[in-house]
Amino acid sequence: MSKHNVRETALDILVSIEKNQSYSNLLLNKMIEKNNIKGKDIGLLTEMVYGSIQQRDLLDFYVEPFLKNKKKIELWVSILIRLSVYQMLFLDRVPERAIFFEAVEIAKKRGHKGISSMVNGVLRTIQREGVPSLNEILDPTKRLAIETSHPEWLVKRWVEQLGYEETKKMCEINLKPPVQTARVNISRTTVDELLQQLENDGYSVSKGDLSLDSIKSTSGNLVHSTAFKQGLLTIQDESSMLVARALGVSINEKVLDSCAAPGGKTTHIAELLNNTGQVISLDLHEHKVRLIDQQVERLQLSNVTTKALDSRKVKEHFVEESFDKILVDAPCSGFGVIRRKPDIKFAKKESDIENLARIQLSILQAVSPLLKKGGILVYSTCTIDREENTDIIEKFLSENKDFSYDHSIKERLPERVQPYIEDGQIQIFPQYFETDGFYIASLKKQV
Structure with missing residues (x-):
């Protein structure tokens, strides 16, 4: 050609x-x-x-x-x-x-x-x-926005929240292509076994930097590997892999993943349960639920049940206090994944953040009564904006006195990220570990 x-x-x-x-x-x-x-x-x-x-x-x-x-x-x-x-x-x-x-x-x-x-x-x-020359642009925020091709309103917002230096680092790393990472299906193989298999098949792979069950590929697309077809791995960013770990699931537990498509976290939870218990996996759209089903089938998992449902209506379908753990991986602006999806930075408007924040809070309010007393609820987004992250959690906690920050999340996450955990929450920026930007908060329901 x-x-x-x-x-x-x-x-x-x-x-x-x-x-x-x-x-x-x-x-x-x-x-x-x-x-x-x-x-x-x-x-x-x-x-x-x-x-x-x-x-x-x-x-x-x-x-x-x-x-x-x-x-x-x-x-x-x-x-x-x-x-x-x-x-x-x-x-x-x-x-x-x-x-x-x-x-x-x-x-x-x-x-x-x-x-x-x-x-x-x-x-x-x-x-x-x-x-x-870019030096013709005198305003430093405007110059940074053009130099790194981020909308000026967004850069301004980040500078207000994080300061100029942190924003500059983030804007610059957003221009670098990410390394492909994958999660090993530990219910069927081990990291070492899979590395060996992929190396034998001609891939250049090594252990991941952050997550226990991650590997990274420096040459060759793992989607085309035999191991992928066999269901031994899932393509997933390393910071995204921390979410299921934050839940701290135990054998035979019943877990709700309330906004689950395309299924990366649902399947990770199912693998950590070692095919026991049950993961109820919801998404608003029928076609997205089919994506979850395909992943479940490929990975040969038998403990996942999927349903097309608006998670704001869960009360109509499930009994209160019927889940041991709940994950709300909320729909968000996605500004943590600009390296992977560069069009995100131009597709979103500032008003979208406000609209999303309303939806995020309403999902949390709707699913929280389904959690058993003493259970853990994890809220996560792949964005780095306070309005969709810490602000949501603070508002939720102020309105739901039976929930509090769960400080034990620290014991469940890798050592490398522990210094960034504060009050049961962690905000990872792309420049920290060259992963996606991610926010995770762990909340506990009072007994």
């Missing part, structure tokens, strides 16, 4: 993301299959798509002075220029003449001669004159 087609596919994906708010990871997989992209071209396509999204605002800052009549330029043309400039500045192994030639060919094919001349002119002028 020619590189020209790879670039055209990248352009199609980027246009669809901007026009239709499509998810980059799903669209990428679909287009790789549809256009029959193979081998090294998959790597190039992935890098161009994710890189262009990750660096979007910086690229637009660089390109803007060279565009005349910006309002008249069609979306696909401005994205083609952005994609080409990304390759010029960030992909040193791609020769510039190839970038120019193929950008012009795509412009000819999709537009007309005028468009292809304009694209050629802009790219050659940028090559000749160089891009503008």
Whole structure:
């Protein structure tokens, strides 16, 4: 397959993301299959798509002075220029003449001669004159936002909550691609056995940094491994693996996972129960419940029951005080997983945080009566915003006097994260361990 087609596919994906708010990871997989992209071209396509999204605002800052009549330029043309400039500045192994030639060919094919001349002119002028300096932006928050391509409102919010230095570290790490990590299905194999099997199959793998049952792959996608098909592992970030551990489940317990799709934490809980007890796994959408079912089947777990249900309505379906442990892995803004899903930072608005916070609190209020006295409720999100994390827990505790912080969470989490645990809560930022950003709070119901 020619590189020209790879670039055209990248352009199609980027246009669809901007026009239709499509998810980059799903669209990428679909287009790789549809256009029959193979081998090294998959790597190039992935890098161009994710890189262009990750660096979007910086690229637009660089390109803007060279565009005349910006309002008249069609979306696909401005994205083609952005994609080409990304390759010029960030992909040193791609020769510039190839970038120019193929950008012009795509412009000819999709537009007309005028468009292809304009694209050629802009790219050659940028090559000749160089891009503008970020030092022109005097406000440090605005400069950081553009330099790391995060919305200015978001950077401002983080600076208020965390200070400038911590925010800068987080914005910078968000631009780095994550290492693939996986959770070993300890109900069927051990970490050492699985590492051996994967190495024999040609993967470059090692033990994870944070979680006891994690491994990381530095070469080869574990989704394509025999071990994955056999149900011996699950692709999951290491900070996400801490959530099931925080619950501290014991054999034969009955556990509710109230917002469970796509099933990573449900299946981890089921594995930690060693196929005993019962995990009731809920999600609002039927199609997402099917994703959980597929995981359960692949991992050969027999202790999971799934149901499509709005977890705010659990009282209609379950008896009060009928669960030993409850997990609320709440729907959230997802700002802890920007490295994996760069489109998140542009898809969300500040008002979304407020709306999500309302939903998060209402889920907690709805499921908490189902917990037995003396039981543990874990609340988690893959975001790093106080309004969705500590603020929610403080509000919940102020309204539910039969719950308190559970300080014993410290004993259940790995030594490396223990210094970050405070009052039964932990907030992990991506820069701490190069994992996703995650918040976990453990609460205990009074006896």
